[in-house]
Amino acid sequence: MWNGAGGLPILAHPAYVADLDKLIHDLKDAGLVGLEAYYGEYDESTKLNMVNIAQKYSLLTTGGSDYHHFQDGRETIIGSVDIPTESIEKLYARVGQHYTPD
Numbered sequence: 001m002w003n004g005a006g007g008l009p010i011l012a013h014p015a016y017v018a019d020l021d022k023l024i025h026d027l028k029d030a031g032l033v034g035l036e037a038y039y040g041e042y043d044e045s046t047k048l049n050m051v052n053i054a055q056k057y058s059l060l061t062t063g064g065s066d067y068h069h070f071q072d073g074r075e076t077i078i079g080s081v082d083i084p085t086e087s088i089e090k091l092y093a094r095v096g097q098h099y100t101p102d
Helices: 020-029 044-056 085-094
Strands: 034-039 060-064
Touching (some): 034 044
Parallel strands (some): 034 060
16 A cells, blocks of 8 residues: 555554564565654664664664644654664665755
């Protein structure tokens, strides 16, 4: 479905999955290409763990704020999650676009 629409299947919030290895195995068979390794609620240890898991399964690492709206002032603001340039470049390369940093 995603691939037909030009999208890439990425697993959001993987650190909250109980049996992540099994889920990744199952989803890779269905076309999974990446993990959200950089997320506003993740501490540095969790980010590193998600990056290592992505590497283990040859998955892209992505990230985001998961911003929906302001609620009790606890929201991660859009653009406040640092995502390594290398991750962005690999994502663009995967979709066949060329990324040129400013």
